[in-house]
Amino acid sequence: MPDTDARITAVDTYDIRFPTSRELAGSDAMNPDPDYSAAYVVLRTDEAQGADGHGFAFTIGRGNEVQVAAIHALGHHVVGRSVAALCADPGALYRDLTGDSQLRWLGPEKGVLHMAVGAVVNAVWDLAARRAGKPLWKLLADAEPEWLVRQADLRYLTDALTPQRALELLRRGRDGADGRAARLLATGFPAYTTSPGWLGYDDDKLTRLAREAVADGFTQIKLKVGADLADDIRRCRAARAAIGPGVKLAIDANQRWEVAEAVRWTRALAEFGPYWIEEPTSPDDILGHAAIRRAVAPVKVATGEHAANRVVFKQLLQAGAVDVVQLDAARVGGVNENLAILLLAAEFGVPVCPHAGGVGLCELVQHLAMFDYVALAGTTEDRAIEYVDHLHDHFLDPVVIRAGRYAAPTAPGFSAALRPESVARYTYPGGTFWAADLDPTGGRTA
Template structure:
């Protein structure tokens, strides 16, 4: 039984120009951390991710949600978590502040993720194993399909998961080989051209076969020059992604994306405002065959549904610390599976949580094991940091979701 909660504001100043992009020039990587302590002494840890200011607001909202879980048994709660998730997401006091977005939804992510962490620790297994060992029915009961029924009902989702059961055993080989990663830290926005060049060489030496550069400069020529530097160093066989972090309006995006196409990007990410589905649809048509990726700032399953319906993105970057946590992440992953679109999560949490979720997506849902973003700057703060070797995430073995922070450890 959960008998105590703790919510804490954890902020980490980055070194140098790390983390910078076209919009966020001096981020402070921050977590709104929820801890659920049960009567056996086990602590479930979850968090949402912010860039500093406002992290305290997310913490305050998380406190409100977490308090509602005191006195509940984790196994009983997770047996029908989809119902509880909808009740919390539609809380009459908080829903007006969203619905299903912003401070309150980030807070719900923190609390939801703590629930899944506690559940896995209670069973003594890593989160990926907890999820892959659950029956399709048990997984579906942790999810909320409200507002998706025009595209994916609970029954359809169950059928989809059940069909994928036959291939699970063959896909479990990923647990031995590890999940491929890609390096985002080569090309932060404030890095010099020379630093980008050197970081590309370093990433190649470390075994990465994919990497990402931040674009969105006032002068597009800077973006074009730097993109070609990465392509020159990486070679044609390496996947190179470009990330504009919402910097452009639609006319500018069309023009600049066409110019960037000359270096053969694997995708162009977050080209314009994340709420503008139709702008992305237009852009996707205008710049084809160059592909778009998005999801870092898409807050909920309904907007992802709209993007999929509009055929406006070739890669979905749903983030379990942006949407309402693991539950909504898995719901969106099922929706993407139905549409045949790969899930390549945004990793605002340094990959700690998502390394578990992509394993589940591949093994149980049959999603392609494409790759998972790797950002190394906060690894030293985790009790069990994600392990990357030769550009590949090693499968975590410790119970839980790998989200315990050293400074907050009980």
């Protein structure tokens, strides 16, 4: 039975880095050598046998210590709070964190500080779901629409989505939710895979992995493009030959292009039938995405993994700049802001295909997509969650993929907890892996 007097006693932070740059997994036109990293946060409580709350911001290596420092700067808002009150209303903490006027200046609502807010807020949702004994998607799907509207951050959105309209969307989403939850548990949620398409892979590896993806049941793969057009033509041709005409081929430029260049390059790849072009230019360029979308149709435009906050998503939708909303679980201010982004997408009738990969982004984002299916959008049509097959073993409750679909998680929480042995090994620079790697003697004893 939960202790109603329990308090948060500590906000512990960890700088976790995985040496992924050594394998070129994750390489794209803008990010040649990422070391996938997590600025990891654990909320400790004084509840006997009580759960901790886990969350993280995802980074790609250098600067993860800055991200950790930002999470640390938020700690005073959390320590000492009532666990029961926090879990009953995560939005109260969310508003305190985003409303801290001095810290707000460092964004506002963008970049390092905002990702830190997301890490802490998501840790609270993890804690709340553990205490409720439910996976987060189910906690959200079971929640009262009135409560969800209060949790969603609708500030600066009311010209596109009023609280009253959000409530209508959530009430509509409840129709048939029980049946969809049962189907989700039985058959999972569609996935697509980026694993074949990293820019650092040669054509043989790309072809082999693309064939394996289709054999594994995926109906969409994604290729990184944007470094060299001749290479991209060759790689898209190889990928299309490997997967055949019936499987979707998405392409991803990772912000590489100017607006006109994005149009030219995408058109040059059109013969291979790309399903969408992802991040064609600066993630801040709403009007640029709108111009690209008008010019490259019927190729769809997808973006969102680097959209700083809900106000950017609002405008992408208002401007008709996107066909696919790629929300990210760890870039914006956590579940409270992502509820608003899901509501915006529902209001505009645009499908959400979340960004994942990295460290633990698959683990987090599946909960948001599954809530959206069960209790908001009500469909998986034109929807799929990105899947990348690395670093899952470091999580206590890793994602499970069967026949190209995410199995619905059933363990309580937000699937955000890292294995203690992974924390011990990959903490930077003092964990056992990095201490040996950084040791000038090469780890040899003197």
